[in-house]
Amino acid sequence: MTQLIWLTIALPVIGLLFNGILGRRAGYRVVRVVGPLVVGLAFLVGLGAMFETLARDGEPVTVHLWTWAAIGDFEVPINLLVDPLSVLMVLVVTGVGFLIHVYATEYMIHTGSDGHAHPDRDYTRFFTFLNLFIASMLVLVLGDNYLMMYVGWELVGVSSYLLIGFWFDRPAQEQDPVDLGDGVEPVKLTPLLSPAASGMKAFIVNRIGDVGFALGVFLIWSTFGTLQFDEVFARAEEINSALPTVIPWITALLFVGAIGKSAQLPLYVWLPDAMAGPTPVSALIHAATMVTAGVYMIVRSNALYSLAPGVSNTIAVIGMATAFFAATIALVQTDLKRVLAYSTISQLGYMFSAVGVGAYTAGMFHLTTHAFFKALLFLGAGSVMHALHDVIDLRRMGGLKDKMKITWITFWVGSLALAGFPLMSGFFSKDEILAKDFEVSPLLWFVGVVTAGLTAFYTFRAVFLAFHGAPRDRHLHDHAHESGRPITFALGVLAVLALFGGLLGLPTWLGLPHVLENNLEPVYEYMHHADEHHLSLALEATLMAISALTAIGGIVVAYVFYIVNPAIPRNIARASRGLFNLLANKYWVDEIYNAAIVQPALQLARAMSGGIDKGLIDNVLVDGTARAIGRVGRSMSRLQDGYVGHYALATFIGVLVIVSYFFLR
């Protein structure tokens, strides 16, 4: 299976070609089989590769496919790297991807007002793009050099753009203002971008990061003369002692790419708007897989990042700042998917704080468990949307638990995992990150714990508002119903994974096996080991107890606020209306960017297009040349007067001139 690893990419490509070319003719009944099937088969291939990798103790294997280009000494081979890290990513991408494909087969069938089910107008296009995404993501994680990684990096960006703007004909949406009651002026919310605009925003913001990534790759090439992972990593230490500034530059530039792709401060703004895409897309691309590409890239480049402690520390700080910042916004969002979107940004921040302090395995562990429970939560939110005819406003939900039992239970499981409730998958992974952060800086740990408390609170705020209490919109509630089989199937499997995903990384200080740490060892072959200091058993236990208590505390506060006495949050919001306004409108970051960057850029573009392009290049240079030639032609054409005698005379004079030239020379 290891040698056949290319099948994991080829199968989704087959799916995308089939769906893209023949899908419409074959009809949606065929597409909904082919779409998930190819991803499921790819998952099986990945599973086979995993067993083989485990059997040979994680020894990396390079599968040479063909040589893309060979120019003198410069060769670009198309190689796939099969090692524990890439296999883990393949399994996450195809496994979660398969479940989300299955889910989407049902989700993309809408129930019309007549009670009949209609597949989405562009059902086949959806699965074509979804298959494209899976193939692109696998190129990213399986490539054995930075060039292939970059190609995959851009391909997933395109897929993301295509899928966010999937419903490109839908308009922008106004949001109802938040009523605080008692004569206090309601808080106005900024309108939501249209899907088409959201897609462009995501693409352009990502492009800013990608410039950094590309420059990083160029710098690797000019420094090492190769882009192959193993060659670069093997020589990293030697290069670092010769040129001490170059590795920090490379790592910082690559991280700029990660900031864009993985939605960290200050380039996170595209991710909440990416929720304009269909929910399976939000679950797969904007929660479980693509946005974690930055984390994967840093873990893959651990040999470089471990040599740049300054950059790594910056990453840890940016990550934790993002985690806290996004969590505060999530506290008051009224849109269920946006709560989850900010939570995703926040959790990605945790992952970066982990890889920033050198806890690469902890980062990968949280990446994996997060893929499970965040995909589950998004799919749960999608199931609610499906039942409520695309209503996603928490203020119109409530009391859905009896109507949608499976969605309710699985959403609870996902929320407990996200909140870090003891023994759930998210508990182990988040706790590991927090412990590693504590080793480096107790301040980092403290912010992390506060954020964990906020996380538990906002997650359960959403749970209680959506599923518990009295229905706030009687009509919607009456028409709500549990979603179909494929949806509940995906929810069930992901709930099991979210429950037991923690088994991949049990705490070692309790003497339990840490599956990931034991198996990812070969990936860190060239890592530069700094002095490690281990925490005492008692301290580890205390830290774990504190994060457990924080999680439970957050849940309890949410329970009190939204079930026991719903007047409390309203009173707090009224008392601090300014703060509430700030959070509900996302710190006005979009508006600040709009005023400081977007509008000046647009003005510059307009000046360029009007003055330079239309005025100078179009009018003067291009049209001007044509006009000048036209004028010359018109004046010359007067010489052609139609009198043969004049032509003959001209010919004679010409001959005379030429002949006399030769004579008089």
Added chain:
Amino acid sequence: MIESIPLSYYLLLSATLFTIGAAGVLIRRNTIIILMCVEMMMNAVNLTFIAFSRFLDSATGQVFVFMIMAVAAVEVAIGLALLVELNRHKDAVDINQFNSLKG
């Protein structure tokens, strides 16, 4: 005898004929006359060839003359055919009537 006439005489005659022909082409408006003048210019050239051929004792000039005569015959055939067509078209032989290609 022919040897007693110097080469320059032939060349002068030829040049005269050529000039008359050229002047006719430039000045005259009757298409048929223009065609005749062109013939005259060609025959002036022929005369030069013959004269040089004789004086340099080389057959090349005479070969050329035959060639030119053949071409001239062809040219006259086409030229006259064109003239007939033009005449049918415009009912005129004045060359300045045929100016519809002016810019």
